[in-house]
Amino acid sequence: MRIKPLHIIVFLSFFIVSNPAFAENKPQNESDVLRYTVEPGDNLGKIALRFGVGINQMVQWNRLAEPKVEPGTELIVKSKEKVKEEKKKPLPVIHRVKRGDTFEKISKKYKVSIQKIKRWNRRVNPRKMQIGQQIRLYIPGRDGKSVSWGKANGGRLYNGDAMESVPGMRVRNVARAYGTKRVVNLIEAAAFDLKVHFPDAADVEVGDISYRSGGKMRPHKSHQSGRDADISYFHKGNIETGFRDFDEETFDAVKNWHLFKTWIDSGQVEYIFVDYRLQKVLYEYAKSIGYTEAQLDPIFQYPAGRRVATGIIRHSKGHDDHFHIRFVCGELDKNCR
Ligand SMILES: [Zn+2]
Missing domain, CATH: 3.10.350.10 (LysM domain)
Structure with a gap:
């Protein structure tokens, strides 16, 4: 039998339907909520990253008295309304x-x-x-949904969501910290996860994301479409510093790596700009805890050289006092590149 594309589709749909992992994470119809059973090692931040929702939303949906979950608990990770809203086509x-x-x-x-x-x-x-x-x-944002429009260095933001300070991250200036709802959720979820693993971590500082409606934000070229964020590094010894020049002595590889890895594992990161010298510190730390070069290659530009266009973590001038993370385009984002 010759394999035609249709055969592959039939096979794949059979696989999806018959695979319990998929079945469990897929609402069957519009009136369904999406449920998930908490696994050992999970926390609300990790779950929020996995399902692309906000921590506060999950707290509400599940009427949790505090943002904590135990393994084995069945959680609503998308409410009926949320499932419905995601399926809705944009209205003209x-x-x-x-x-x-x-x-x-x-x-x-x-x-x-x-x-x-x-x-x-x-x-x-x-x-x-x-x-x-x-x-x-069809006008982006008219339906109230948060949309990143256009390029990071020539774009706009519709229905931007303000990032507010959360445990683990302090926002310097809320007026300059608007992102799409999705991006703000991703930042908050990673901060939450970090605090679960390192309760004593001092807050890092969130600098610029975008203006409420995006557009040019001095002194940056990018930061125009609600997908870029500048955040200070963790300082060794849980010292709160905000933006300042970091070196091998002060850079907390353990926490910075944990934070980056959480985001990278979510599949939502396009780049993280990190000074090449600090990349080396991170890379060597990751190797020391068991990551292989083959695992680190797609993540790091280091050791290929600071001018080589490879890896998610890349060198760009001026990133020794903070890193710059750019998230990938979301499903709702228009003309997003
Ligand atoms: Zn930046």
Whole structure:
């Protein structure tokens, strides 16, 4: 028998349906909540990273008296509403044609291109529009969802979510710390997980993420679309320092590695910019606790050289007093590159 793509799809769907691991993590229909049984070593931060939800949401859904969970407990990790919301297709904004309307006028009013209006309204003849006729426009953020739009160094943020200080991370200036809801959840979840493993850790400082609506933020080129965050490193000895130059003596490889690894394991990280010298400290620490070179290769630029474009953890000038993390584009993010 020749293997055709369809066979692969049939085989894969059989695998997904018959594999209990998948079945357990998949709501069957819209009215389902998503449940998960807590495993040894789990904490709410880890679970939040895995399912892409907020810790506070899980606390609410499960009416937890405190943000703690025991292995064996069955948790709601996505409420009915959340499951429904994720399945919903974006709703268009309906513009009703007025006297004198043209595609150009509508394009200016809603800040979308004429080409897009044409694509969304193939049946409408721009030269023969009727008064009252409906024009459909898909405008990011109009449905209230948080969207990263465009490039990190030429983008915007719709319905940005303010990152507030949480145990483990102190926000320097909330007005400059807006990200997509997803990105803020990812940062908070990793901070939570870190505090579970290192309860005595001093807070690191969250510097700039983006402005509420994104766009240019001096002095950065990026930080425009709610996917970039500057955060100070952990200092050895649980000393709280904020941004300051770190070296081999002061850099806490144990906690910094734990934090980075938590994010990298979530699959949501595009880059973490770390000074090359500090990468070496991290790399050597990771090796000392049993990671092989083959495991570390896709993660680190080190030891390939600071100008070689490889790895998630990369050198970029000015990252010896803080690291810069860029998260990958989310499902809702438009024109995201
Ligand atoms: Zn930065």
